[in-house]
Amino acid sequence: MKWNCSPCSLLWLCALAKSEMSELKIYQSVAFLKSCRKEIFRLPEYFHCTLTDSSELQQLHSDMDKGDGSIKYILTGEGAGSTFTIDDSTGDIHAIQRLDREVKSQYVLRAQARNRLTDRPLEPESEFIVKIQDINDNEPRFLDGPYRATVPEMSKIGTSVIQLTATDADDPTYGNSARVVYSILDGQPYFSVDAKTGVVRVSLADMDRETREDYTVVIQAKDMGGQLGGLAGTTTVNITLSDINDNPPMFDQRLYQMSVPESAPVGSVVGRIWAKDKDIGVNAEMRYSIIDGDGRDTFDISTDPTNLFGIITVKKVPQFEPLGANTHLDAGLRHRGPFTDVTIVHVSVEDVDEPPLFDAPAYYVELKEDAEVGTVVKNVSARDPDAANNTVRYSIERSSDPEKYFYIEITSGSLMTVRSLDREENSWHNITVLAMEMNNPTQISSVSVAVRVLDVNDNPPSLTDYLEMSVCEQTKAGMVIQTVTAVDPDEPRGGQHFSYSLAPEAVNNPNFTLRDNQGNPAERSHIARFTSG
Numbered sequence: 339m340k341w342n343c344s345p346c347s348l349l350w351l352c353a354l355a356k357s358e359m360s361e362l363k364i365y366q367s368v369a370f371l372k373s374c375r376k377e378i379f380r381l382p383e384y385f386h387c388t389l390t391d392s393s394e395l396q397q398l399h400s401d402m403d404k405g406d407g408s409i410k411y412i413l414t415g416e417g418a419g420s421t422f423t424i425d426d427s428t429g430d431i432h433a434i435q436r437l438d439r440e441v442k443s444q445y446v447l448r449a450q451a452r453n454r455l456t457d458r459p460l461e462p463e464s465e466f467i468v469k470i471q472d473i474n475d476n477e478p479r480f481l482d483g484p485y486r487a488t489v490p491e492m493s494k495i496g497t498s499v500i501q502l503t504a505t506d507a508d509d510p511t512y513g514n515s516a517r518v519v520y521s522i523l524d525g526q527p528y529f530s531v532d533a534k535t536g537v538v539r540v541s542l543a544d545m546d547r548e549t550r551e552d553y554t555v556v557i558q559a560k561d562m563g564g565q566l567g568g569l570a571g572t573t574t575v576n577i578t579l580s581d582i583n584d585n586p587p588m589f590d591q592r593l594y595q596m597s598v599p600e601s602a603p604v605g606s607v608v609g610r611i612w613a614k615d616k617d618i619g620v621n622a623e624m625r626y627s628i629i630d631g632d633g634r635d636t637f638d639i640s641t642d643p644t645n646l647f648g649i650i651t652v653k654k655v656p657q658f659e660p661l662g663a664n665t666h667l668d669a670g671l672r673h674r675g676p677f678t679d680v681t682i683v684h685v686s687v688e689d690v691d692e693p694p695l696f697d698a699p700a701y702y703v704e705l706k707e708d709a710e711v712g713t714v715v716k717n718v719s720a721r722d723p724d725a726a727n728n729t730v731r732y733s734i735e736r737s738s739d740p741e742k743y744f745y746i747e748i749t750s751g752s753l754m755t756v757r758s759l760d761r762e763e764n765s766w767h768n769i770t771v772l773a774m775e776m777n778n779p780t781q782i783s784s785v786s787v788a789v790r791v792l793d794v795n796d797n798p799p800s801l802t803d804y805l806e807m808s809v810c811e812q813t814k815a816g817m818v819i820q821t822v823t824a825v826d827p828d829e830p831r832g833g834q835h836f837s838y839s840l841a842p843e844a845v846n847n848p849n850f851t852l853r854d855n856q857g858n859p860a861e862r863s864h865i866a867r868f869t870s871g
């Protein structure tokens with residue numbers, strides 16, 4: 339069987355009749371410069387004619403065909419009957435379906451001529467291949483887009499940010515249908531794209547994150563080597579500048595005013611200072627130190643858990659200069675000077691209103707019980723320790739002196755007696771003296787004054803019992819009738835010496851005598867003996 343070439347031209351006329359196929363022109367010459375005897379045919383994809391369009395793909399023609407209709411042509415193989423049909427009397431092959439190289443790029447078909455009456459093969463089957471020729475019917479696509487990328491601020495021109503790849507479904511081995519060229523549609527002058535590789539690069543020096551952080555870049559990929567008529571696809575890349583430590587810290591105040599109560603214990607927080615930093619993250623982290631001033635020995639400064647704030651705590655004098663320094667330094671930017679800042683913190687030590695303070699924690703005085711009424715027992719004194727130095731007023735806490743033995747002079751603090759004391763009744767007067775600030779009665783303090791009353795011999799002795807005794811008539815002289823004992827509330831209790839004698843009216847009675855036995859210390863008793871005369 340021989341391939342008849344001449345009718346092939348008809349095929350292409352059919353193709354060209356379809357306006358959408360204008361590109362087919364390009365392939366026409368390619369397909370037909372080949373000998374029709376070759377068994378490979380190239381057909382442009384999208385080739386799509388119907389029988390009525392007389393869109394023969396190829397005509398089979400047997401040498402034995404005398405044109406009398408006795409020969410029948412048969413087509414078998416891939417797509418036979420569905421994609422391709424053959425006119426069994428003329429041998430014209432038609433494509434009856436749209437062809438798409440990206441779906442199926444070649445078909446293997448077989449044709450044979452047979453006797454129409456006997457159906458006997460006139461020749462052996464001949465195989466041929468239809469290769470579908472690519473046309474540029476696919477635009478490049480960014481399959482992974484849209485993209486996100488990050489590049490450090492201040493990057494040098496040419497720093498690579500991200501590589502984008504567009505894929506083109508067309509045949510990369512044939513023509514330029516899949517030859518993609520990249521260009522940037524949006525994002526200049528900050529970024530550029532490498533036409534061949536699709537690498538997006540920084541194209542502007544010293545881009546500053548603190549000025550602008552986010553950029554939207556639109557990249558186009560165009561096939562046909564970027565030529566006019568090529569198909570194009572686009573994608574966006576969101577590019578974020580990442581932070582580097584390019585900003586020094588700056589205290590938010592040139593001078594801080596703080597105060598701390600003088601009573602503040604060690605470790606208590608005086609205040610917080612903040613060196614702000616335009617950078618973020620570790621680049622804004624701060625370390626604080628006290629570089630000067632008298633506060634160095636009085637206060638400590640530490641960084642809070644967020645690493646941003648300086649916390650001043652009590653360690654004792656009120657002015658110093660703390661330093662705030664970045665902890666994370668960018669090695670490339672050290673030449674830009676110290677990443678530190680200095681501020682002044684003035685701490686005033688506040689006066690806490692304290693109550694009056696007595697000149698002794700407690701007082702003890704001794705006073706004889708026969709002291710005259712009005713005797714000054716003690717001059718107590720209290721002072722307001724505060725800077726205000728308020729005037730102090732004194733008083734006696736009433737419950738501590740319920741019987742009102744004492745009086746205190748309100749301004750001088752002289753404590754005096756107003757009643758006579760009696761040791762035998764009260765040997766101690768433990769009284770509480772109050773001192774109060776005149777301008778601020780809530781500031782009050784107290785002190786204890788223990789007054790010990792000393793004894794004086796102010797009590798006569800008395801006989802222990804009222805004695806009534808009887809004596810027999812015949813009692814012999816010298817017989818002890820009764821022993822008498824005396825007591826005395828004065829001191830020393832039990833250690834006193836008494837002298838006994840008969841009362842004057844009885845002295846001349848000869849019938850009785852009293853003998854003072856001088857208080858035999860061993861017996862610790864004082865005995866008088868009466869004897870009958």
Ligand SMILES: *[C@@H]1O[C@H](CO)[C@@H](O)[C@H](O)[C@H]1NC(C)=O
Nearest residue numbers: 484485486552554574575576
């Ligand atoms: C890119 O940024 C735009 C606007 O800022 C946003 O709407 C979009 O979602 C971002 N795209 C991606 C992939 O992050």
Ligand SMILES: *[C@@H]1O[C@H](CO)[C@@H](O)[C@H](O)[C@H]1NC(C)=O
Nearest residue numbers: 713714715716717750752753
């Ligand atoms: C108390 O003060 C007065 C005058 O200030 C003084 O004369 C007196 O001796 C003082 N008395 C005592 C017990 O200190």
Ligand SMILES: *[C@@H]1O[C@H](CO)[C@@H](O)[C@H](O)[C@H]1NC(C)=O
Nearest residue numbers: 721722723724725727728729
């Ligand atoms: C407080 O004032 C008194 C007189 O009113 C004075 O004697 C005393 O020294 C003052 N104290 C202080 C701490 O100034």
Ligand SMILES: *[C@@H]1O[C@H](CO)[C@@H](O)[C@H](O)[C@H]1NC(C)=O
Nearest residue numbers: 765766767768769787788789
């Ligand atoms: C008074 O105080 C003294 C010493 O502080 C103590 O020994 C005594 O018992 C107290 N007297 C009274 C009645 O509280």
Ligand SMILES: CC(=O)N[C@H]1CO[C@H](CO)[C@@H](O)[C@@H]1O
Nearest residue numbers: 811812846847848849850871
């Ligand atoms: C003063 C007095 O009472 N004397 C008497 C002492 O005793 C004699 C006798 O017993 C009396 O006669 C006294 O009168």
Ligand SMILES: [Ca+2]
Nearest residue numbers: 476508515561
């Ligand atoms: Ca293409």
